[in-house]
Amino acid sequence: MASILEESGFDPHKKLKVVGTSPVKLDGFDKVTGRAKFGADLALPGMLVGKILRSPHPHAILKSIDTSRAEALPGVMAVVTRDDLPDQIQGSGDGDLTRNVMAREKVLYDGHAVAAVAATSESIAKEALKLIRVEYHKLPHVIDPVEAMRPGAPILHEYLRTEGIKGAGDKPTNVVERQEFAMGNIQAGFKQADVVIEREFKTNPIHQGYIEPQACVANYSEAGRVELWCCTQAHFGMRDNLSVILNIPKERICITASELGGAFGGKTIMYAEPVAILLSRKAKRPVRIVLTRSEVFRATGPVSGTHSRIKMGITRSGKFTAAEAEMVFQTGAFTGSMYYNAPQCMFTRYDLQNVKAVAYEVVSNRPKVNAFRAPGVPPVVFGVESVVDELAQAIGMDPIDLRLKNAATEGYVTVYGEALGPIGFVQTLEAAKNTEHYRAPLGPNQGRGVAAGFWWNRAGDTSGRLDIAADGSVHLTLGTIDIAGTRSSISMMAAEELGIPLDRVSAPAIANTDQLSYNRLTAGSRVTFSSGVIVVDAARKAIAEMRRRAAGIWHVSEEDVVYADGFCRVAKPSVGNFMPLSIADIVKQGGPISCESAMVVTGAGPGFGLHIVDVEADKETGAVKIVRYTVVEDAGKAINRRQVEGQYQGGAAQGTGWALNEEYIYGEDGRLQNASFLDYRMPVASDLPMIDTVIVEVPNPKHPYGLRGVGEVPVVPTLAAIANAVTKAIGVRPRELPMSPPRLLKLIEAAGKGKP
């Protein structure tokens, strides 16, 4: 399996016909009209309704579960509990997987699944849940990760010991892991500084904001084969995990991914799917489970909350000398926060030689967290870019100029040891500085902030197929699920490569797990890049095959056949005088063409962005309004411009909610108090201005068209950019999210009373 195209064949001067335009999404109409088939949209004959019983306690020993009365209820076809899942060693990855699906020794958060029923109707299923008797022995709980690190805090996993943690080896801890990334000499670095600023920051967990709740239909066949339909970003990975925790061979599990009604990282792990499979196996009927909104909030993974301490030093002339950080990531009841991204990405974009970043992942009595755009990075960049803003003020330098002066460029070796290739950070900063927005005057009570962000972008195992049918039409089969219209961008690359109109390429099918070899999940801004590489590779194989066939038809050598714009032609008149052969001509004579490609794709290009935001603050109420917003970011090459703009705008919109309003509110009893979109305040259209975008294009030579992922970076700078703007508007610097009216009002009042 090649790791990347032998040669990306990137050519900055190539005239492109399809790539770089803005066609309408092939599947857009079906998605907006609700006609696309989402997770809850499959129905099978005899299908039952599955419902899950959840713990009302944040932390308790699960003494006993009596399901007899539920089983006796007419219409109940199956009941499952922890006893239906094979045991897995506690503390192992598999042990965590199975315990997050269904509580085993203990319940670890409000909403933790303890049992499930399948019944002929939803009302019967709900009734049956009430008939299940669960005996809990309540334990003290802890919600905040910093408290969870304190000696004497309630311990979630008695077996947990962690190297480098106080008392490790002897006493249990809630710290899952500690990671340190460092280079250069921190002490020396800070000595060179004229100004050193050190601050602490706090962010709260937020919801990814997908509209579609997790939903699945499981059918455990009479032959012991699992057919699963669900909305997921990771159907291959889920198959492998299901195989482990259900002890069913992979080849007996086939997962078909539905369309996704939003995901943003929140659909990368399994929740109800294994439960639905177990219910179907017992009931010998298909089972559908659709989580309620409240279940989504209580029992699926939000984004980590963080505490961070950021310290940076700078010279009068504006050169960073050192950066240090310590941070704590809340991961919920089980590991999985991807916190290790934070220390690696938080400072990366500045030409820093002395860096030290220490990160802790800590469990507490909350649902296991899940991914979100640029997992782990935005909440710590909130701190870093806030400090950078203070440093700019301190030395009286324009904040973009300061970033330009310290911008990393090609060849910079990062704290995680990678020498960066050609990148577009400088060009992005310059483009931002040249926007009309950055020079525009501000009104009363308004403030302007800027902040920068970085994400390395991902690639990895990917496969796909390009078929040319007997009529010359092109069909793509992808192993990566479509989010954000990746189908369209990938089809555009196939059309470009083959030199044919986009409408000759059918909307790519998403393969089920039997149809293609393993594909990494759809996440990390890897899909348009990775599946793009796969499709281009497959298209080139198809072109080679067509040239071979044309050479055969004409009895000339392959070298004498050129392919362009959907036709094979002879290279030069001397070869002979043949009518060009179209794709259709060739397959009509030689039969259909099918080219598969599978690689561990590498070469994703790092992405950089700078956000400019103007806010207006109401000092009476503490309310903040976003009045103007511009996202400037390097896309390498925008395959579908409209979609790239959508990514930029979506990132800023989601980051705005994170910055201003979104948070999970837990009561003293450890129960979630705002488990609905009414009480959990996400931004709506009226909360946002039209978000302007500037697409910078510094090509990634590792991709045939030079693209870089654009799904993650757009959210990274938002929190800090808004905080920096708010600081200007109210004269005080918020260091805790969300910057909700009550919290800002406190700050304003405190400042009034002369407090810091």
Add this chain to the structure above:
Amino acid sequence: MASILEESGFDPHKKLKVVGTSPVKLDGFDKVTGRAKFGADLALPGMLVGKILRSPHPHAILKSIDTSRAEALPGVMAVVTRDDLPDQIQGSGDGDLTRNVMAREKVLYDGHAVAAVAATSESIAKEALKLIRVEYHKLPHVIDPVEAMRPGAPILHEYLRTEGIKGAGDKPTNVVERQEFAMGNIQAGFKQADVVIEREFKTNPIHQGYIEPQACVANYSEAGRVELWCCTQAHFGMRDNLSVILNIPKERICITASELGGAFGGKTIMYAEPVAILLSRKAKRPVRIVLTRSEVFRATGPVSGTHSRIKMGITRSGKFTAAEAEMVFQTGAFTGSMYYNAPQCMFTRYDLQNVKAVAYEVVSNRPKVNAFRAPGVPPVVFGVESVVDELAQAIGMDPIDLRLKNAATEGYVTVYGEALGPIGFVQTLEAAKNTEHYRAPLGPNQGRGVAAGFWWNRAGDTSGRLDIAADGSVHLTLGTIDIAGTRSSISMMAAEELGIPLDRVSAPAIANTDQLSYNRLTAGSRVTFSSGVIVVDAARKAIAEMRRRAAGIWHVSEEDVVYADGFCRVAKPSVGNFMPLSIADIVKQGGPISCESAMVVTGAGPGFGLHIVDVEADKETGAVKIVRYTVVEDAGKAINRRQVEGQYQGGAAQGTGWALNEEYIYGEDGRLQNASFLDYRMPVASDLPMIDTVIVEVPNPKHPYGLRGVGEVPVVPTLAAIANAVTKAIGVRPRELPMSPPRLLKLIEAAGKGKP
């Protein structure tokens, strides 16, 4: 595209581990418990119910259709008529296709579709049909094909002129086509004969007897893409036909074939599918149409009825000297009876040098016929084998000895010009003669009959894929729909080829039309043979790839690596001392393996069978009971013995219904009178004895395991075998089917009155 494996690699001495056993069908339990997903088993959100309005007249001009009142009915979301289908030239293949889907200028049979509605409920849809006003101008009709050939008969297609038909060129006719196959010298042949017998025979149309009515769900997406789910034997062919009659590019049509609840040839063409698509396009909602049983009888294709005249000559010593036949095939309102199979196959199996067979295909006011096992052949073999039986009596020779004396062998050149390869007719006849059954004594009123049959078996365009996942499990994707458990037999060949247990091969997935290149329909006993060849080819590609990888891992040459029983090993110790690498080892290191194969498969081996049947006749009532039945047939090689036995038994069972009871009864008004399984008498378990089977195995060297198709031959001799047995039992020879009690009683009484 290769036309066949470079080398089938057939080895009669190869020790087989999986092939030749009788594992349980992988999907058997799901099918018998009804959990497999059949045509009517898909439901989509917002799905509407489609219903079709059908003509009550056998022949009428369609003057006008007023749908306004139906459209006004609340709950009706769409109404379609002939006006929604693009026009196609009358008399062209496409013209017939579209007119059979929906009547255009005229209705041509009772049940012909004239309009359709989609509504939110079945009751509303039915109500809406009643509100559609259709103005008919009735025309005289004709049901019987022989009458349809007479001068002055009502003409169905005014444009029809046929070469070689009386009045052709000037007057319209109901004869669609005439075909003649001949070789040698008929007159000379009959001169050499000592005995010449000439008889006329008549058979009636029958139903294929599938349990599942045609059903489909169509979803015309907002982007103009057609998603169709239906029970069909020919999803690729249907896609191409839909593309033509709906004028939608192929690449915008994707058909997923459901499991089949029986088909036997009856699901090879489209009926409601295009209507459902048109309704979905208008309603912008998914539409499901499930035909009622009565619609299946009135408006889908039965098997042709036939009239035939058979003349054969023989010498006293028992050598056939000549054979002549003339036959008329009833094809319903449109061509499509595949009648041309009859003159080619009817005498083929006997070493005849002087043959002449003339066949006519004739339209009449009945639904267009459709395929059934060995299309066109059994009803004419009924005549041939009846005459052969009379000839044996005439010269006082044992009927099997007579057939042995005249049996075709390798090298015989058929009337259709093919020189037969190695065939098993002689071995089949010898095996039959050696059965205990053939020697067993008969009881009072009992008679024994034998008859022989032939089918050439089919192959053609086929493609498929074999994937080896990262865990070493094997996944097959086939382009041919599973009927009769072909999934199992094909998986067995993959397991055999790879030398692994069957349970490492997952139940093959059936590709939708986007996932593989074109596949011919599932019919003609082509699938186990053709997809078998494809899967063996793909498996061999996979083995080559594994050897290549193992050689790379060991740094030896590929020639030094042997593959057997799931492991790569070094060919000889001198090469080095390496641990063998399992399939799983190899894919774990090198990544998954995916091998596709697509060919125009050739080399299907002809099949021959002989049936022995004992009947007992009740001369008072004319009722006939099958008391013993043995099917002897050459399978080449039985891949899955239990399934081959099932094919033999199923053919005999279906033929028994054809012989004794099944017929379509039309009234004077041209309307079908027995459109239900209550009034249409199919045999049930209690009508049949346990049917014995003898599997003869004369390998087909063109297949890696020597197999021949076994789906068609088992029905071919049944009609004649039973007729020959009845003749012995009642002393009179029936020459018309079905041999139902009233008809036999007439024969018996007539014979009593000394009539022939």
